[in-house]
Amino acid sequence: MRQGNMPLWIGVFFIAVVAIPTIISFFYTPFDPVVMEIDVRLQPPSSAHWFGTDQYGRDLFSRIMVGGQTSLTISALAVGTGMLIGGTLGAFSGYYGKRTDELLMRIAEAFHSFPSILLALLAVTILGPGQRTVLAAIAIANIPVFMKITRASFMQQSKFEYVLAAQALGASDWRIITRHILPNSVRVILVQASASFAGALLAEASLSYLGLGVQPPQPSWGRMLREVQSIGDMAPWTVIFPGIAIALIVLGFNLMADGMRIKGK
């Protein structure tokens, strides 16, 4: 902080701007985000409707607040799952090496070579559209990413003397992995998590934009953009605000990842 880690703090600020209203929306929204009022459709921003209303007369501010719930929850769960599975497999692979490593890494690379959006579309074709599919698709795309980064860190650490010392003292593999190596690898994993989070948010928005994510009337940022693409010129607020929400939070997580990387050096 004293050295002025600007990216980190700007990132945290951007995330807070979007995440705080989202958290509030679990308890309170100015208007019902789902109920339509056709009579007040497409009203520009005003004191009653801060961000204006959409094509069905729903309050855009309330919808963006609630839309964040879906985006953030799905991204958090997807990255969490990816991190847990990928991290475990990566640790295993990096610590033991040899054939296990070969096998696991080849599988990871095979997955990694698929463009993630293609993987997601495949998942949607098999499982049908909806929140669970999107979550599964993003999580699967994240597993190899975390596997690689954890494995690299574990391979490096396991050659250090403190590990050899622990082994010489007869510590079990489990104890070495969890008590000794993991705390030293946590930072790289967290940096990756922050970057992955930005990617997950964007993937969720893209899939909703394609109509494959959350089904209406549940609000989601990507879907909100898709629905108004032909009226953006007459009602610009319907495009601008969801767009800003996505841009701010994605930028926020990317900046935070950068900041953490700087701090780590």
Place this chain on the structure above:
Amino acid sequence: MHSTTMLKRFCVISLVLLVLVGGSNLAVANAETINIAVPTDPDSFDPTRSVAAATAEIAFNIYEGLVKSTPDGQVTGALASHWEIDPSLKIYTFYLREAYFHNGSRVTAADVVNALNRARDPEISQRAGNYQAIDSVSAQGDNQVIVELKEPYAPLLYELTELAAAVYPKESAGLANRPIGTGPYKLEEWRPNQYIKLTRFDQHWSEQQPFFADVYFRIMPDYNSAVVSLKTGSIDLIPRLEASLFHQVQGVPNLAVYAAPMNLVQLLAVNNARPALSDLRVRQAIAMAINRDQIIIGAAWGQAEKLYTGLSPAMPEFYNSNLEDLLPYEPARAQALLQEAGYANLELTMTLPSAYPLHVQTGEIIADQLRRVGINVKIEIVEWGTWLEKVYTQRDYDLSIIGLTGKLDPHTILSRYVSTNSRNFTNFNSPEFDRLISEGISVSGPERRSIYDQAQEIMTREVAGVFIMDPMQINVLNAQIKGWQSYPVYVIDVAALYK
């Protein structure tokens, strides 16, 4: 060093010029060329194979049948100059005019017999079901065709205007890609995903030369970019613009907008066979929970006419306009009916076709309206293929929204709600309705009208579906182009256009 920069600059400039020249190919096109934006490629130009409306609208300019439809929904002679119907109403004699195919050969009665026999053969034709009333088709000399029916069948002439009854040379193959018809235009070139080029056919029997020599149907799935092209002049006509884009073309000086009812019946399909929905009170409650005015504003931007029955007001001779108050918008009564039926907390799924934004938006609004009377609707948006399979074929759904395209005869439209009809995807079952529909085909005049009036009342009162709207067909043209004709069927009449 300096010379390489020069070289680079030269390359960039020539590239820019190339793009400009290439791009302006469209813009400075010759005055006798018209560019029309259509969303998809045709499925097949073989009249026996085609099922897509997108094909019919182009093929209307290439093929003709014995008769064709007029802009006001009547039937007029095409390859037949006139016809006679014998008093039993079972024998039709068509007299052919002197007409030529695009390959130069003359149209003979044998060609017509061959085409009609193929059209009614279930092994060959996708639409054979529409021609089952025909008992035999025969030629008398070179210029007379006699069609004999099993029973009197009033819709026959209308069915003969369809693409499925188009006439092509007897010895022809590969019509799917190389159609040979008798229409005012012939196919010159088809580049899938790019364009379909038609050229004027100089030997058309009408001896009237269409104004435009070359016609390009350009495939543009994105209406936003089609509108931009229209404004810049590289497209001259967009038929069937989405209502949400109407504001982009309204009041633009060099554009002319023609709106007319589409003769499309958009309905909330209610699967009558589902346990809760087989209760008439539940279906009537659903009908009374729906506010059509709000839907038309919210989903169709005010560009639609309200409907209360399975026919469109675009068919004034048969549309029953007295059904508005049968099941009016009364949410309180709807709630009471649900209580009475014991479904105070009903859960239903609405399956919507993603390919049709109008239907998806209508569905979203209806779901909201139904929630207000206590029916919890879960929306499920699916691909077009899935929709066809699940809703239309397997009838595995609760609620759905779809548009049924217009035909010229009420029988063709209403017979789908007959309990035994293979297209009766709402599983409507009313013996009284079935009886009326089978009576309707053999009578004419005011008697026929009265039968269809009763049939429409039954389908509305017993809720075969909730009929919502007939959306306006919004056609936008470059203002220099005149002569636009709106038809109550899915066609574009290019020959009528001029500058």
